[in-house]
Amino acid sequence: MAETTALDALPSLHETVRIHGLRADKSLGQHFLLDLDLTRSIARLARPLDGVNVVEVGPGPGGLTRALILEGAQSVLAVEMDDRFLPLLDDIARASGKLSVHHGDALRLDMAQALHAPRKIVANLPYNVGTKMLVNWVTAKPLFWEQMVLMFQLEVAERVCAQPGESAYGRLSVLCQSVGECRIAMNIPARLFTPPPKVDSAVLVIDPLDTPFEDLKALGELTQAAFGQRRKMLRASLKPYAKRKGVELADWFAAASVDPQARPETLSVSQFQRLCRSAHPA
Numbered sequence: 001m002a003e004t005t006a007l008d009a010l011p012s013l014h015e016t017v018r019i020h021g022l023r024a025d026k027s028l029g030q031h032f033l034l035d036l037d038l039t040r041s042i043a044r045l046a047r048p049l050d051g052v053n054v055v056e057v058g059p060g061p062g063g064l065t066r067a068l069i070l071e072g073a074q075s076v077l078a079v080e081m082d083d084r085f086l087p088l089l090d091d092i093a094r095a096s097g098k099l100s101v102h103h104g105d106a107l108r109l110d111m112a113q114a115l116h117a118p119r120k121i122v123a124n125l126p127y128n129v130g131t132k133m134l135v136n137w138v139t140a141k142p143l144f145w146e147q148m149v150l151m152f153q154l155e156v157a158e159r160v161c162a163q164p165g166e167s168a169y170g171r172l173s174v175l176c177q178s179v180g181e182c183r184i185a186m187n188i189p190a191r192l193f194t195p196p197p198k199v200d201s202a203v204l205v206i207d208p209l210d211t212p213f214e215d216l217k218a219l220g221e222l223t224q225a226a227f228g229q230r231r232k233m234l235r236a237s238l239k240p241y242a243k244r245k246g247v248e249l250a251d252w253f254a255a256a257s258v259d260p261q262a263r264p265e266t267l268s269v270s271q272f273q274r275l276c277r278s279a280h281p282a
Contacts, residue, residue, distance in 0.1 A: 156172075
């Protein structure tokens with residue numbers, strides 16, 4: 001309990017931000033969650049944390065960082081680009097003995113090398129690069145994470161979890177659902193942030209499938225071609241793709257048992273996977 005007592009002795013998150021005169025940098029997509037009860041609720045979504053090494057991207061003033069440590073994480077690696085927050089994170093590191101800080105760009109960090117397994121990613125992701133980070137992590141080969149608990153703009157979280165026929169269903173849905181079970185675990189109204197963003201947020205939980213799809217790069221290329229012209233029938237939108245792959249269009253769709261007159265938003269994840277396998281035989 002020593003680390004808990006030491007963390008409790010630190011100034012509150014609101015007081016910490018006030019003392020250091022910190023403001024969110026909109027150019028970096030920053031919006032702070034300063035309610036420790038709320039950040040602990042988010043951290044609990046990643047339970048069990050005992051023995052788990054956690055990567056947190058964009059910790060800012062450290063609200064979620066404190067919560068992860070209080071909820072029992074074995075270690076936390078906080079990846080922060082903004083050097084204004086380094087003194088605050090150093091205070092948490094000294095108080096807990098469980099935090100290390102990487103000052104740099106998370107897009108350039110090899111997280112599989114930075115932390116020993118088991119690894120989880122738990123983060124309130126910056127709005128401006130969150131989707132790009134997610135795509136990088138779900139397409140990593142092999143997958144290096146055991147679970148992800150990520151906060152996004154609500155619209156992004158809905159795209160990840162969308163089902164065929166829904167307006168939000170698209171490339172991101174297919175990629176993420178080919179790797180993990182995806183669910184929205186918590187909605188976060190904009191008013192709870194400092195400063196409030198223009199849109200609400202949501203916390204997304206992704207648990208890896210026992211057998212993730214084997215070639216996310218190829219699936220990403222296929223879905224980009226299909227959803228890039230989502231109003232067209234697949235036989236039209238995927239004709240250039242088929243030509244590049246050297247497959248005959250009618251035979252390809254027949255082998256995958258997919259209707260060439262269907263539109264991409266009507267296809268299930270498994271149908272996209274069959275199309276991908278048929279175009280890229282082992």
